[in-house]
Amino acid sequence: MSTPSPEAGASDGGLMRVASDKISRLMDLVGELSLSVAETVHSPDLQGLELSRFDAAAHRLGMIVREVQDAATELRLVPVDEVFRRLRRMIRELERQTGKRIDLAVEGADTAIDKLVADRLYDPLLHVLRNAADHGIEPPEERRANGKSEAGTILLAAQQVGSEVRIIVADDGRGLSREKILRKAREKGLFGPTEEPEPSALWKVIFEPGFSTAETVSNLSGRGVGMDVLNATMTALRGRIAVDSNAGHGTRVSLHIPVSLAFLDCLILRLGEQLFAVPIDVVSEITRPNRGDLPTISAQGGVELLRLRGVHIPVCRLEHYYRGTAPGTNAADKQVFVVFATSQGQLAVPVDEILDRQQVVMKPLAGRLAQVRASFGCALLGTGEVALVLDCERLGAGGMV
Structure with a gap:
């Protein structure tokens, strides 16, 4: 019986170690290839x-170019367990420092994530774990008194949902203290003396720089830094954060991050002469309303609302949100409304035209452009034009004020 040659074995599923900067260079070239192909195909000549x-x-x-983009993207994907492994080792240290018993449950460790994302996730996730261990999980005697097991549980889970990865850090501890957070938020002027915000609005203040309810500073927490760093990191990664908490039943922090930072599947929109791009995953509906359903100003709060199948949806006009953007060229009853699904609810944005669906090459906004609100960056189109990529979560928060 013949034995396989070394060459045959090497070509059968062997692994190669490749520097991440070489893969990043390849992805840049694939992006340039995509732009060149689109420019050639749409050439006015x-x-x-x-x-x-x-x-x-x-x-x-x-x-073929799209398949090359997908293949290049996969080269930079790594299992999120690269981050989770380091966090597992910290749990034993957190037990020693807090004197509490903590069980770490891990799910979805084989979920793939962009290497650039993985490199930036460890420190923010470590701070969430520290908060859960220090503030969330109760001491054993308190847990016994509340009918819980002596050992607290922290869940660290990852799952791919569409074109994003969802990472969850959840504990079964005492939960966030509405009273303490609201008192501190009022002291900082974030809410009025008699204002009673909804939980979703209140929990967001923990991401404000310097915000902390801890009365003493420890080596784990209390300095008012960390959660704002997590918020800044998620913004840089085009991600978003959701927090949910029930008194006595724990806290759940969810991070939503794009699988790839290089390419984004978008709808290209036109308003006047300005082009916008919006991630396809957040688009829930595209409609041209009947005359009776056109936006009207609500009597309460003065918010413009679009009626869609009996439901009133807040409207955000891009020409009001972005100074310098010209109003649409179409009459109001000729405009198309793109309805976005955000964590605050649905949001309707009127535009003149939907031009195309493209997988665009993303570039960050730098210099003075970095101050542009509610934007992930800019998208380079095959026509040579540039579109502003909308961050619908922040657009929704600003558009419904």
Whole structure:
């Protein structure tokens, strides 16, 4: 019986170690290739020419480029367990420092995530774990008195949902203290003396810089830093955070992060002469309303509302939100409304036209442009134009004020 040659074995599922900067360089080149192909296919020099096979060839070329983009993206994906492993080791140290018993449950450790994201997640997640161990999990005697097991549990879970990864840190501790957080928030002027905010609005204040309800500073927490760093990191990663807490039943922090930071599947929108791009995953509906359903100003709060199948949806007009953006060129009853699904609820944005669906190359906003509100960055289109990529979560928060 013949034995396989070394060459055959090496080509059969072998692993290679490749520097991450080389993969990043490859992804940059793939992005440039995508732009060049789109620029060539949509070149004005082709207008009026009779090219019988061009459309089919261009379509096939576009499909191949997209497959190359997906393959390049997969090269930079790593299991999130690279981060989780380091966090597991910290649990024993947290037990020693707090004197509490903590069980760590891990789910979805094989979920793939962008290496650039993984490199930046450890410190923010470590702070969430420290908060859960220090503030959330009760001492054994307190847990016994409340009918709980002496050992507290922290869940660290990851799951891919569509084109994003959802990471959850949840504990079964005492939960967030509404009274303490609200008192501190009022002291900082974040809420009025008699204002009673909804839980979703109140929990957001823990991400304010310097916010802490701890009466003493320990080596684990109390300095008012950490959660604001998590918030800044998530913004930089085009992600978002959700917090839910029930008194006596624990706290749940959910991080929603794109699988890839290089390419984004978007709808391209036009309002006047300005182009916008919006991630396809947040679009729940596209509609052109009847005349009776057009936006009207509500009597309470003065918010403009669109009626859609009996439900009133807040409207955000981009020309009001972004100074310098010209109003739409279409009449109000000719505009298209794109309805976004956000954590605050639905949000309707009127535009003149939906141009295309594209997988765009993302570039961050730098310099003075970094101050642009509610934007992930800019998208480079094959036509040579640039579109502003909307962050619908922040747009929704600002648009419904």
